[in-house]
Amino acid sequence: MNTPAARRLGALLAALPLVAVVSACRQQPQAPSPAVEDAWVRAVRRPRTPPPGGVNSAAYMTLRNGGAQAARLVGATSPAADSVQIHQSTVENGIARMRRVDGLDLPPGGAVRFAPGGYHVMLLGVHRSLIPGDTVRITLHFASAPDIKLQVPVQ
Numbered sequence: 001m002n003t004p005a006a007r008r009l010g011a012l013l014a015a016l017p018l019v020a021v022v023s024a025c026r027q028q029p030q031a032p033s034p035a036v037e038d039a040w041v042r043a044v045r046r047p048r049t050p051p052p053g054g055v056n057s058a059a060y061m062t063l064r065n066g067g068a069q070a071a072r073l074v075g076a077t078s079p080a081a082d083s084v085q086i087h088q089s090t091v092e093n094g095i096a097r098m099r100r101v102d103g104l105d106l107p108p109g110g111a112v113r114f115a116p117g118g119y120h121v122m123l124l125g126v127h128r129s130l131i132p133g134d135t136v137r138i139t140l141h142f143a144s145a146p147d148i149k150l151q152v153p154v155q
Contacts, residue, residue, distance in 0.1 A: 033145045034071045034106055037062040039152045041136045046129045054082065054125035059138055059152055060114045061121075065106035072143040073104045080136045082125030089117050098122075103143070130154045 039061035046055045065071045076084040089098045104119065106112055114120050121138065130136060134154040139147050 033067065034073075034140075034142065034148065035064045035066060036140070036148055036150060037064060039138075039150055040155045041123070041130055041138075041152050043132050043154050044126060044130050046126055050125075057081075057123045057126050057130055058087075058116075059121040059123065059136070060116065061152075062111055062113045063106055063140075064111045065108060067145075068108050069144075070108055071106040071145045073106065073140060074102070074143050075141045076121050076138055077141070078123060078136060078138045080127055080130070080138075081123040082127075084138070085122045085124065086119070087122045088119050 039059060041059045042057045044055055044057040063073065073086060076086065078084050085100050086102075086104055087098050088101050089096060091097070100122075101119075104112060112119060121140075123136070132154055135151045136154060138150045138152050140150070141147050
């Protein structure tokens with residue numbers, strides 16, 4: 001039978017394996033991406049005339065990597081500040097130091113804690129006072145994982 005209906009049915013049956021493959025590909029579980037826990041931003045008052053270098057704050061959190069592959073945090077952005085950097089505070093010979101880090105590896109199945117006196121997301125040149133109860137938008141950027149967009153409470 002070579003009717004138009006038979007031809008349409010034949011074309012539909014021929015396409016079913018392709019539809020099944022595309023559907024199966026879409027349903028493959030994605031590798032877990034890093035997750036953020038307990039994020040907060042330090043409150044800071046910005047005077048009418050900011051001092052040279054601006055007013056700065058910091059964000060703290062725990063980053064967890066639930067995946068089987070390492071994830072690398074390579075930066076962050078926020079509309080609340082002129083620039084955002086990943087920093088690490090250390091004490092060397094009794095002197096507190098803070099340095100910028102270009103990236104931070106999150107081991108598979110591991111976590112890295114960002115806390116005062118250690119790693120933190122530095123908000124340089126904040127545009128407004130950050131008052132407890134406010135939130136700050138921060139986006140974390142990873143080398144091989146999707147960005148994480150956050151609404152971080154100010155404390």
